[in-house]
Amino acid sequence: MCGIVGIFDTRGAREIDPALVKRxxxxxxxxxxxxxxxxxxxxVGFGHRRLSVIDILSGQQPMFNAEGNVGVVFNGEIYxxxxxxxxxxxLGYVFRTKSDTETIVHxxxxxxxxxxxxxxxxxxxxxxxxxxxTMFMARDxxxxxxFYYAVLPDGMFIFGSELKxxxxxxxxxxxxxxxxxxxxxxxxxVPEPKTIYSSAFKLSPGFxxxxxxxxxxxxxxxxWDVPFKLHGAMTQRDAEGELVVRLRxxxxxxxxxxxxxxxxxxxxxxxxxxxAMMAGLMKDPxxxxxxxxxxxxxxxxxxxEQVARQYKTHHHTETVDTDDYALLDTLADLYDEPYADSSxxxxxxxxxxxxxxxxxxxxxxxxxxxxxxxxxxxxxxAEDSVRSRLPTGLRKLVFGPLGKYYPKADxxxxxxxxxxxxxxxxxxxxxGYFHGVSIMSDAMRAQLFxxxxxxxxxxxxxIDVMQGHAAKSPTDDPLSMIQYLDMKTYLPGDILTKxxxxxxxxxxxxxxxxxxxxxxxxxxxxxxxxxLHGGEGKYIFKKSLEQYLPEDILYRxxxxxxxxxxxxxxxxxxxxxxxxxxxxxxxxxxxxxxxYLTEMVEQHESGRRDYSAPIWTLLMFEAFxxxxxxxxxx
Numbered sequence: 154m155c156g157i158v159g160i161f162d163t164r165g166a167r168e169i170d171p172a173l174v175k176r177x178x179x180x181x182x183x184x185x186x187x188x189x190x191x192x193x194x195x196x197v198g199f200g201h202r203r204l205s206v207i208d209i210l211s212g213q214q215p216m217f218n219a220e221g222n223v224g225v226v227f228n229g230e231i232y233x234x235x236x237x238x239x240x241x242x243x244l245g246y247v248f249r250t251k252s253d254t255e256t257i258v259h260x261x262x263x264x265x266x267x268x269x270x271x272x273x274x275x276x277x278x279x280x281x282x283x284x285x286x287t288m289f290m291a292r293d294x295x296x297x298x299x300f301y302y303a304v305l306p307d308g309m310f311i312f313g314s315e316l317k318x319x320x321x322x323x324x325x326x327x328x329x330x331x332x333x334x335x336x337x338x339x340x341x342x343v344p345e346p347k348t349i350y351s352s353a354f355k356l357s358p359g360f361x362x363x364x365x366x367x368x369x370x371x372x373x374x375x376x377w378d379v380p381f382k383l384h385g386a387m388t389q390r391d392a393e394g395e396l397v398v399r400l401r402x403x404x405x406x407x408x409x410x411x412x413x414x415x416x417x418x419x420x421x422x423x424x425x426x427x428x429a430m431m432a433g434l435m436k437d438p439x440x441x442x443x444x445x446x447x448x449x450x451x452x453x454x455x456x457x458e459q460v461a462r463q464y465k466t467h468h469h470t471e472t473v474d475t476d477d478y479a480l481l482d483t484l485a486d487l488y489d490e491p492y493a494d495s496s497x498x499x500x501x502x503x504x505x506x507x508x509x510x511x512x513x514x515x516x517x518x519x520x521x522x523x524x525x526x527x528x529x530x531x532x533x534x535a536e537d538s539v540r541s542r543l544p545t546g547l548r549k550l551v552f553g554p555l556g557k558y559y560p561k562a563d564x565x566x567x568x569x570x571x572x573x574x575x576x577x578x579x580x581x582x583x584x585g586y587f588h589g590v591s592i593m594s595d596a597m598r599a600q601l602f603x604x605x606x607x608x609x610x611x612x613x614x615x616i617d618v619m620q621g622h623a624a625k626s627p628t629d630d631p632l633s634m635i636q637y638l639d640m641k642t643y644l645p646g647d648i649l650t651k652x653x654x655x656x657x658x659x660x661x662x663x664x665x666x667x668x669x670x671x672x673x674x675x676x677x678x679x680x681x682x683x684x685l686h687g688g689e690g691k692y693i694f695k696k697s698l699e700q701y702l703p704e705d706i707l708y709r710x711x712x713x714x715x716x717x718x719x720x721x722x723x724x725x726x727x728x729x730x731x732x733x734x735x736x737x738x739x740x741x742x743x744x745x746x747x748x749y750l751t752e753m754v755e756q757h758e759s760g761r762r763d764y765s766a767p768i769w770t771l772l773m774f775e776a777f778x779x780x781x782x783x784x785x786x787x
Contacts, residue, residue, distance in 0.1 A: 155214070156181030156314040156657070157226040158200040159279050160322075161288045163364055164308040169198035177321045178202060181314055184228075184657045188213060192224070196366065197281050197288075201226045204660050206410050206513060212252035218262065219247065222283040225257050228314050229276035229298045230664065232406040237271060261289065269361055269376050273406070273670065277356075279312060286366040294377040294670045295519070296345070296358030296645030299653055303353040310364055315654075316489035319353055326352040327781070331609040333490075334744060338598055339591045339615035341493035341770055342646040346373070349490035349777070358645050377670065379640055381628035384678040392683060393697035396676070403669035404430040404515065412512035415440030417503060417663075418468065420456025422526070422691060422698070422707055423517025427666055429701040431515065432464040441466040442507045442514075444499060448475040453712045460706060469510060473502050475717055478726055485776035487654045493592065493770040494647050495716050500655040508659040518648055519668035522639045523676050524691040525632060525684035528711065533586050534685060537631045540585070583623045586635050587616045590643070592766050600749045618642060632681040718765035723758055730754060730768055733775040742778065 158177040160169050174191045178200030182189070185202030192199045192215045201214040207230070217224040231237065234253035237260065242248065246259040253274075260268035261280045266289060269278075275297035280289040290312065292300045302312040305324045313319050320327070330351040333343045343349055345357040356362060359377040364370055387395075404427060408414065416431055418424050418441040431439045441461055445454035454470055461468035480498050488497075507514045521527045580588060588594065593601060595614070602610075622641040626634055649665075656663045666672070676684075679693060686692035695707045722730050733739070734750045750771070757764040 155204055155228050156184030156202040156318070157214075157228050157277065157279060158313040158318045159226060159288075159311065160198040161281075161310040161312075161364065162196040162308065163304070163310050163366060163368075163370060165366065166196035168195060169193040171198070173322065174198040174200045177311075177313060177318045180317045180321050183660060184314060186660050190215065199224065199226045199279070199281070204512070204662060206230070206412055206662055207252060209411050211250040212254055214254055216250075216252075216254050216258055218258050219249070223258055223262055224281045224283075225254060225261070225278065227254050227257055227276060227278050229274055229278075229293065230407075230662075231256055231272050231274040231276060232409070233271075233273040240271075266361060266363060266374075266376075275665070275668075277314060288364045289361065290356060290364075291361035291376070292356045292358055294359045295640070295668045295673065296649050297653070297665055297668060299650070300356040301348065301353060302356060302362075303350075304370060305352075310370070316348060316350075316353065320489070326350070328352065331606065332613045334606075335598065335602075335610055335613060336615045336618060337491045337493070337774065338593045338601060338767075338770060339587075340618075340642065340646065341592045341766075342650065343490055344618050344642045344646045358641075378625075378627060379637060379677050380674055381626075381630070381633045381637065381677045383680060384675075387679075389683065389693065389696070392679060392693055396693060396697045399672050399675055400426065400666065401430050401434065403666040403672045405434050406669075407515060407664040407666055408434060410513045413440065413510060414513040414515075415442065415467075415507065415511035416515040417441070417507065417517070418443050418457045418460060418466070419517070420453045420458075420460060420706065421517065421711065422695060422702070423520035423667060425456075425460045425517075425702050425706050426520075426694070426698055427515050427517050428460060428464055428466065429698070430666075432466065439464065439466040440469075440511050442469045442471075442503065442510065444503045444506060445470050445472045446475050446499075447472055448717070451475055451712070451715055451717070456706055456709070460702070463703075469506065471502075471506050473499060476721070476725060477502065477716070478721055481729075481772065482776055482780075485773065485780050487658055488650070491770075491774045491777045492647075492650065493766075493773045494651055495718055495769050497651050497655060498716055500651050501658065504652075504656045504659045504661050504663075508661045511661075513662045513664065514656070515664050515666060516652065517667060518652055518663075518665045519644065519673075520691065520694070522636060522644045522648075523667055523673060524694045525636060525681070526690040526711070527639075528690070529586075529589055530632065530635060530685055530690060531688055533582075533589060533635055534632055536585055536589075537582055540582070582631055582634060583619050583638070584616065586638065587619050591615070592770050597767065600746060602744060603746055606744045630681055632685055633677070636677075636684075718769050719757075719763055722765055722768050723760070727758065730757075730772065734768065734771050736775075738775050738778050738782070739771070 171193045181202050185204045187205040188203040199215040215224050215226050231253035234256045237256040241259045248255055269291045276293045277298040277300040278291045299314055301316050301319055303319050304310050311319055311322050319325050328351050333347045333349045337343050345355045360373040360375050362373040416428050418428050443454055443457040446452040477498055484497055619638050622638055626637050652663055683693040734754055739745050740747055753764045756762040
């Protein structure tokens with residue numbers, strides 16, 4: 154696990170400044186505090202920060218083959234590298250290390266761009282082939298590891314594991330992309346492939362990019378997608394058994410490390426399942442950690458302790474104050490662009506705790522997207538069931554006006570918010586789902602932005618992101634469709650970004666068995682009623698785990714990592730909210746309607762409306778802007 158950076162001259166072989174590569178590399182020191190090195194030659198510069206996990210003595214990067222004509226920098230883990238090593242040795246390749254990195258070097262020589270089809274793991278890769286004068290880059294299938302890149306005005310191609318490494322290059326244009334702003338205030342993050350800057354991009358999950366000197370830079374090419382191809386006839390009993398076998402195997406291949414290894418244990422289904430599998434595979438007790446909250450409304454540590462006792466783990470818990478809002482500015486530093494998931498705070502704390510005892514931790518991330526665990530999937534399917542019984546024209550004629558004029562009930566659970574439900578029913582599946590997950594609705598964003606900013610959008614709408622993915626979806630099954638949309642947007646843009654930055658801030662490697670691509674492919678082929686059944690999400694997963702976990706772990710109400718935003722903004726952060734939302738930073742952008750911001754703040758303070766999520770989204774945007782202004786003045 155590490156951080157990578159690079160500079161590549163797409164026009165020739167100009168000299169690359171080693172000091173510049175080093176500056177870019179050192180912005181990511183936290184990702185790999187054990188070692189760091191840079192390499193330059195005419196036209197190419199590589200940098201790497203290393204967190205030593207496998208082949209500690211000889212796995213240094215950048216790594217070249219014996220001939221010196223193929224070099225690689227790589228962030229992540231290739232879990233099937235022992236099998237790949239054996240396969241490549243049979244093809245005549247000689248290995249000088251025991252690292253997974255060397256398998257990438259030789260896999261490129263053996264298979265070219267198709268090498269990625271052989272990798273099983275999480276990865277962001279850059280390969281320089283001096284003979285072919287080619288730079289090949291790829292990002293893992295689900296987007297566990299990040300990859301940012303930009304083409305500078307002078308033709309230099311730069312890349313890195315974090316956006317801050319690109320910002321360290323003095324020639325990166327830093328104009329904010331209006332479309333990214335529109336996306337951010339709908340989703341709470343900037344979805345792939347955009348970044349907050351017009352000039353920089355994320356390489357999307359399951360995509361690769363090949364750049365040749367002297368040739369136009371092509372569009373990234375997709376090498377993998379979630380298939381959602383139904384299996385043949387399979388009984389529920391058979392599916393339960395095979396799911397456990399596949400989960401155990403996905404966990405097993407992630408247990409190799411030459412450093413202390415453990416797991417997050419929240420007490421939820423996913424992390425508990427991972428710990429149960431680990432306990433059956435490891436000789437020594439599993440190291441587990443969780444955080445508790447001093448407010449019982451947010452605390453599920455008792456369930457984590459229950460699982461820890463059952464599997465006799467070495468369990469560690471620390472209590473976090475629910476008023477842990479001091480991290481607000483720290484988060485702006487970590488995420489580099491606006492990012493509004495407030496659960497980043499407890500995620501940061503649990504990574505901080507884990508790093509005190511382990512260097513590698515397994516997590517349960519990905520289970521909700523994979524197995525339809527989110528409550529919003531139940532709501533979306535209930536709405537779609539009603540939708541499917543009525544003609545489109547009638548739905549829009551009846552529910553459109555009801556949604557427009559019915560009073561809003563922020564205080565109620567979503568399924569009882571008639572205004573929200575009516576608005577969703579007037580739309581098709583994708584429109585309804587987008588409306589349901591948006592932090593700020595279309596109507597709110599229409600008021601949020603100034604007329605001049607709306608003109609800059611030139612008709613662009615945040616829903617275009619989801620509609621673009623829906624148009625390429627391999628499935629038209631309603632539940633599978635919204636799972637697919639989350640796997641393309643929320644999973645990489647929010648969940649995996651949150652975990653990567655929070656863990657790497659503490660030099661902690663996190664591995665995610667539930668996002669093993671072979672497991673994801675198999676689960677996607679299960680019928681939807683095995684995932685969401687009778688209103689129960691993760692149905693087949695929970696049934697398969699009944700022999701491993703007690704009922705109150707499997708079937709209790711999902712909690713998740715939450716923080717009491719509404720109370721913060723009416724209490725200890727009240728003045729911070731006023732200063733940030735109504736101050737000069739947001740006003741000077743020309744993006745925001747200050748009258749609407751004032752109305753939002755006053756209505757939230759009075760308790761008439763709960764604007765906690767939109768206010769947090771604005772706070773994080775303002776924190777990003779202040780950091781950006783400081784950087785511009787540096």
